[in-house]
Amino acid sequence: MDSTASPSEVAQLAPELQFPHGSWPDCKGLTHFYHPTLCIYCHNPVLIPTTTRALNLTVDMSRAMVSKVLSALSTKMAVLTFARWLFAYSGDPKDYLTNMKPCALLYCKDPHVGTWKLIWEITRDMDLSKYEDEGICWCKDSDIKVSHGLVTFHQECFMAINGPDLSTEKMDRMGRALFWTDIRRLDFSPHSRHYLLQIPDAQDYRHDSISSAGQIFGLSLDRLPLETLRHIQSYCRDAPFWKTVKYLDLATYMDMGPRTEMLSTSLANVLQWTRGSTSPVLSSADAIYGHMRITIDKQGFCEIDRLSEYPCVCLVKRPSKRFIILEAHHAENISASFKDGMCWLGLRNTHSISTIWDIPTPPSGLLSSCGTMVEVPGNRLETINLDDIGGLTLRFTLYGFEAKGYSKPAPLRQAMQWDSWQGTAYIPLASNDRILWMQVRRYSDHTSCIGVLVKTELSGIIHLGNHGGGLSEIIAFSESPRAIFQYPGGGNSAQQVVAIHPKSKSSLDHEVSELVNIGPPIPGVIPVYFDHTPIWSWASLQDIASVHVFNALGDGGFVGMHITYKNEGQRFVGDANRSAPYRISGCQPKEVRVENPTRLYVNAKMHLDYHEKVRFSIGDDDKLENSPQWTGYDIAGDLGFWELHFWCDPTGCSHRSKIQVLRSGSWRGEVE
Structure with a gap:
């Protein structure tokens, strides 16, 4: 396609413009370090100069190119852009070191198994080009294929933690220890290193290391017991103080640990x-x-x-x-x-x-023994243990779904709000309940339409996720599932469930084989977009021991409800995302609890922008009984065989929802 921009709008460089011949030193065969900018101890800035030759050539090259570059630029904006570039690079970079604390560095050309060396004093006028005899160039032309073998620090930080011993043997041990114990420098891919950086630090530091760090910061901590110090630590694990403790602890280990040959x-x-x-x-x-x-x-x-x-x-x-x-x-x-x-x-x-x-x-067979749903996009998996779970939230995406487990006892609603445009679903589990089987299906009418069927011992079959209207494809099934394996995400890859352990194959006489097209027809008031199908949940209204109903603060519209049955089974019906207690908007749904309800009232949707309402009562409510806008249902006794079905829009539009009270068995598609 031809450009529509005029010549005056496009900044072009003249074809004959080239760098001055021989301007840059030939250092391709040398090792280049990635220059750190922070002290490894205090994390305040440090600056390491490059070779004097490289600095001078940078300035000389800039001056030599000015006239050629300016003549090649065709717009004022391009001239201003280049002027900013020239301003940034034409000064002497060594001047930045004038007001810095005295710095030092440890370096090693082969940081894995080589010998580490110390440069104790970094001055603004020093010439690092002499280290080219060791095969090292400091021109900052980083070679990503070479591991980072450079550790920088302020002299005073180093002395405070490591003492005055600058012997060759100790510097070699210290450099190797700082490199081998830094998780950022392990031989993994960048995404894997980023994932490993999220590992929480056990931080089981020695008492004398904490006391010594306290002296550096002017704190008298030597009289406090270790249990008290660790309790304090649990509230501020990321504070700079604990970074100092970490390196003091490492220095102590280096003094007390074994000394062995490579x-x-x-x-x-x-x-x-x-x-x-x-x-x-x-x-x-x-x-x-x-x-x-x-x-x-x-x-x-x-x-x-x-x-x-x-x-x-x-x-x-x-x-x-x-x-x-x-x-x-x-x-x-x-x-x-x-x-x-x-x-x-x-x-x-x-x-x-x-x-x-x-x-x-x-699992011994790794993922071959699991009900695998998608190919693993990376080589990192997190585990959700289903053996002792109290609740499970599923967040549906364009690529599948991700999960979050909760410990027992089950919360009344999911414990967090997810920024989801595909919808979320929540299943609570009583302390004495367990999952009997789990099935994941994808509906053919939408590639991103995922539904999950879960059967528990006390609550029966529960549906989580999208309500598809076409035939479904079974993509995973697990009898007595023990774990969900989830890719934690990274880079351009989203977090998503990968597999369920163990993998099972349902027999023809298994009850799940009869569940083909489940659910009543989707109400016409619910809009179904190309990539957004409604989230559907349902619950039986028989034998309810207690119910917690969550209503919107504004008009009292129905958000969701947590049901506990007389056999102690539990269910959640509603919009799990809107009912989450930590909403970004700060508007907490109002909670109403009713014990042993016998009557249900529903204020039905009359038009698109109207929010339906749900009320439970013990006995008749005369006000609601006499209102033409409310419909009552007996949910106790021999006539209380009802199910409540709820559809909500996965994009978060609260008015795009629908409640229906149907006869028992409707969840199978048997609607009277």
Whole structure:
């Protein structure tokens, strides 16, 4: 397509414009560091100069190019843009160091296994080009293929934490410790590193480390018991104070920990290793068998185990740890280095790291034993343990759905509001209830239309999600499900449920095989868009022990309700997102509780902008009985065989909803 812009609106560079020949030094064969801008201890700015030659060439090149560039620019805006660029780069960058605190740095060309060296004083006039003899260039031409082997700090921060010992041996140990225990520098993809950065720090620091940090900040903490200090810590884990404690703790470990020679081997030869141990336990046999489990925490690799027999599935999450399980023969090409009680694994170029888990023993067949719904977009999975769950919220998206579990006891409504344009659904579970089976289906009329059927021991069959009008495709089924595995998202990939464990195959005589096109017809008042089908939920109105009804503050319109039955089973019907207690708008729905209701009244929708209302009562309500706008239903005794069905618009428009009270069995599509 031809451009519609006139020549005066397009800034073009003359074709003969080139950089001055030989302006940049030939440093392609040298190692370049990514320059950090913060002190590793206090996280305040530090600046590292580049080589003097590179700085001078930057200025000289800028001056030499000015006339050629200005003559090539065809608009005033382009001239102004280039002027800003010139202003930013024509000054001497060394001047920025004038008012900075004295800085130092540790560097290593091969940070994984090489020797770390110290440059104690960084001055504004120093020339770092002399380090080119070591194969290092400081011109800031970062090479993303080279790991970051540079640690910067203020001199006073370093002295306060590490003391005055600047010996070569200690600096080598310190640089390696800072590199090997920094989770940002592990050999993973950027998305995996970002995910691992979210691991909460256990922060089980020593009492003397906390006391020493207190002295630096002028706090007398030595008399407080460790339990009190950790209780304080739980309220401010991200405070700068605890970063100082962390590095003091590391310095203490370096002084007290083992001092060993570097040992490099194949990961497949390792039987067992724990951080702090003198050396790993190595295999003496040539045969490689079983699986390897690698454990990662906030300080990097902390444990390696050879599993000769795959243990039973353990779904108990370890909040401060992540795990990698791989077959032992896949570990042959992974290098493992051990020194001073620490470990480094070379995982960058390996393709055997299939998944990072938050549980120590995932299913032995990994995802092959699960009801898989979508291909895993990444190699990270989080676990929702269904063995002891008190509630489950599903958020539906264009790509599937994501889930959030709640511990027992079940909340009356989902505990958070989700910014969802596809709708949310909530299922509460009583303390003595359990999920018998779970089925996920996709309706053919909309590719993004997902419905989930869940049967619990006390509440029967519950529907969560979209109400599709066409034939459905079963994409996952699990008998006695124990866990949901979910991709946590990252980059351009959304968070979504990937699989249900274990994978099951329903027999022809299973009750779920009879559930083909469920649900009554969608009421005509509900608009159905191309990619938005209504969220449908329903509940039986028999044997209700108590009901919590949530109404909008404005006109009292129905938002949702939490039902507890006499057998202690529970259900939620309504718009789970609007009933969430932490709404962005701050408008909390009003809650009304009724015990042992016998009568239900519904104020039906008369036009599109009208919000329907629901009232429960014990006995007749004369005011509502005499109102032509309200319809009453007996929900007790032999005649109380009713179901309440609710459809809501997934985009959040509250007036696009509909309530219907239908005879029992209507949820199967049997409408009288």
